[in-house]
Amino acid sequence: MNGWLLAAGVTALGVTAVHIVGGHRDVVRPLLSSGLADEPKRVLHAVWHMVTADLALSGLALLYLSLADGTPGAGLLAWFVAAHFTAYAAAFLAITLSVKWPRPLLRLPQWILLLPVAALAAAGAA
Template sequence: MNGWLLAAGITALGVAAVHVVGGHRDVVRPLLAGGIADEPKRVLHAVWHMVSVDLTLSGLALICLSLTDGTRETGLVAWFVAAHFVSYAAVFLVVTLSVGWPRPLLRLPQWILLLPVGILTAVGAA
């Protein structure tokens, strides 16, 4: 068993839970109540659900990978998932830092949840 990948998978499922519960309250409800046109509103709503699925499936994949025998393919998939989470964190950091908000790193703190999954996965893949 690969403890690093197991920790990454559990953390990813925790991130998915925070996304579903907190995101519904803080993002989805205001989005659906907002005054933007119906098509962009529904596209953003669908994308939010796609991210929910993505985070959940990634967490489950990491847990499954943690139970494998450490084959070359396991490492490749783990590196892909690590890159996936690090990229998500980087996107949030770039967007947050480009806005010019005071204390920007705490304004969109999603990167704080995403980056540890990427790091744990990378360590487990190495």
């Protein structure tokens, strides 16, 4: 068993839970009650659900990989998931830092949840 990938998978599923609960309250509800036109509103709602599925499937893949350590291709898939979470964190950081907010890193703190999954998955893939 690969403990790094196990930790990454558990963390990713925790991030999924935070996304579902916090994201529904702080993002989805305000989005759906906003005055935004219906088509972009529904597209953004669907994208939120796509991210939910993506986070959950990535977490499950990491759990599987933790048990399949040494299986051909397991390391490559773990690197892919690490890169994936790194890209998500980078997107949040880039958007957060492009806005002139006071203490911007705490206004959109999602990157804080995403980077540990990337680091743990990378450690397990190595």
